[in-house]
Amino acid sequence: METPGGGSRCLITILGPTASGKTALAARLAARLDAEIISADSRQVYRGMTIGTGKDLDDYVVDGKKIPYHLIDICEPGTKYNLFEYQRDFLNVYEDIQRRGVQAILCGGTGLYIEAVLKGYRLSPVPPNPSLRAELEGKSLEELTAMLKDLKAKTGTKMHNTTDVDSCQRAVRAIEIETYNLHTPTEERFCPPVKSLIIGVDIDREARRAKISHRLRERLEQGMAEEIRGLLDRGIPAEDLVYYGLEYKYVTEYVVGKTSREEMYRGLEIAIHQFAKRQMTWFRGMERRGLHIHWIDAALPMEKKVETIIKLYRNG
Structure with a gap:
């Protein structure tokens, strides 16, 4: 096993907008370090929502080696997983990985989830009103x-x-x-900030737009509409799928006949482009709020990106 530093194992965080290649990078880095990946994606927690959330589980196999991952497929579609639950689940998984002496890599595009665990937000469960x-x-x-x-x-x-x-x-x-x-005052509960080397995958705007459009066509061809029909057939209300936004909002409306395929595709493509832009806005906000992000060019060869991260880690 290759250890990137001589001391205790600091968390490595890899973040970036949709279609930036962050999951493939995290998996390749994990293969080098015998690490485990903790997902930071607000929708990949749901079982049966695979194509629409872009789980890309094949990315977690590197040269025939399966990379262990966590916080994917942990709850049922139709439920409302939230930030409080994510912070709790992250801490449980992270502490277990630490106890086993294994390197942990946090990877995802949900900036709020990442910031909450790195900065140690104090949160309470909020009951329905x-x-x-x-x-x-x-x-x-x-x-x-x-x-x-x-x-x-x-x-x-x-x-x-x-x-x-x-x-x-x-x-x-x-x-x-x-x-x-x-x-209601937030309950005082011990939730320490987590020290992390933070890597941002910086993808050129036009390259990002091209990849988003390509991935959308690919996912529709892979059966995204059929996946949603299957969830509806299981008795999950359409409004619960719409709640998850983006693919599940637009494709559900198409499947139930509210929009045409052309309207669905055009609206969804625009929405994903806007979503990626907002992700970058959030990440830049994280920097203003005190989290230092080392940005790496997405266009670099994979091995160059991995070596850059390991070098940053070794340099503290």
């Missing part, structure tokens, strides 16, 4: 977004930006959480 939900029912996404913006100004939170709040259901849940936090 039926009366508030009834009050918000029927409001447009624009109205809900305005309400959320006002609440965030009062709580001073950095959570719930437009990266993840792209449907009425998600906006209502965000308002529910911010309302709870406004009136």
Whole structure:
């Protein structure tokens, strides 16, 4: 086993926008270091949602070697996994990996999840608020977004930006959480920040757009619509799939007949491009909030990227 440093094993974090190649890079690095990968993706936690969330599980096999991964396929579709649960699950997995003396690599594109565990956000589980939900029912996404913006100004939170709040259901849940936090002091619980070398995969805007469009066509050909039909056939309500946003929002609306295939494709392609741009905005915000990210050009050869990360690690 190749150890990148002489002391205790500091976490390595690899982040980047969708289609930047971060998972393949994390897997190749893990193969070199006999490491395990912890996913930081808010939708890959759901079983049966594989094509639409881009799990790309083949990436976790490098030269015939299976790379252990965590926090993928851990809950049922239709449920509402949240940041509190992710932070709890991450800590459980990370502490176990540390106890076994294995290198851990955190990899994903959900900036809020990454920032929460690296900075040690103090969070509490937020129960449903039926009366508030009834009050918000029927409001447009624009109205809900305005309400959320006002609440965030009062709580001073950095959570719930437009990266993840792209449907009425998600906006209502965000308002529910911010309302709870406004009136309920967060429980003091020990949740230490995690020291990490943070690597950002920097992909050229035009290259990113080309890869996003290519991947979207590929996933539709692989059966993304059929995957969603299968979830609907299992009894998962369409509105619960729409809640997950992006592919599940647009393709579900197409499958149930609300939009044409052409409208679905055009709208989804634009939405994913916008999502990738917002991811980069979040990562730049992380830097302003004190997290140092070492950016690596996505166009570099894979081995060059791996060697660069190992060198950064060894240099502390």
